[in-house]
């Protein structure tokens with residue numbers, strides 16, 4: 682099994698998605714952005730550069746050779762079966778995506794990991810640039826988790842590469858500020874994570890943040906009953922309660938955020954409409 686996606690294909694998929702999303706955000710915005718877009722984009726680009734460096738220096742040298750060893754020694758659950766290659770690749774993507782749901786849940790539910798995930802959530806608007814805004818500490822802390830995913834599931838280099846590319850494309854899409862036609866999105870969000878669905882996860886309301894932890898496919902949220910679609914986008918304030926002042930969110934302050942005490946503030950109450958959680962609000 683060849684180890685990587687061709688570089689040109691990876692570049693076309695990732696940059697093609699980014700360009701499409703950015704154009705559609707300008708043409709059909711979903712939520713009103715509250716803050717200076719250029720300044721936010723510049724700040725989020727700085728986070729993206731630090732993230733790319735962290736992944737290149739800390740994750741790749743660990744996880745790349747590990748996936749090769751998994752392939753060679755037939756380690757992990759999937760390698761216990763003689764699966765056709767397409768089935769092994771599909772299951773690798775599904776199981777990596779599912780175990781990322783668990784990791785995302787843990788970053789919210791353990792106070793130590795939340796310190797490092799909070800810099801992603803304090804962004805006061807939500808668009809494709811937020812998808813690239815992660816504290817390098819969160820990415821460092823996720824390296825052992827990623828290694829365990831690859832080793833236990835039995836992910837080959839190609840399965841890993843496909844999942845990484847799909848994840849990057851999907852996070853740019855579901856963080857985006859694109860207003861998809863309602864009917865289309867209400868069907869799409871049964872299968873994959875969509876902008877309205879992930880917008881609810883970025884709400885200042887704690888009860889709403891505690892939902893929609895999936896990344897590519899939506900089924901982990903349906904399976905665990907953490908899906909929540911009945912919050913209208915116009916009522917959502919993006920961010921974290923206690924961090925609504927842009928002066929708290931300069932690059933330097935956000936970088937040192939994991940090492941400072943959490944500012945707590947009571948957010949507003951739930952804003953969901955009186956309808957089932959699995960029905961998408963406009």
Ligand SMILES: [Zn+2]
Pocket residue numbers: 785789798802882
């Ligand atoms: Zn989150």
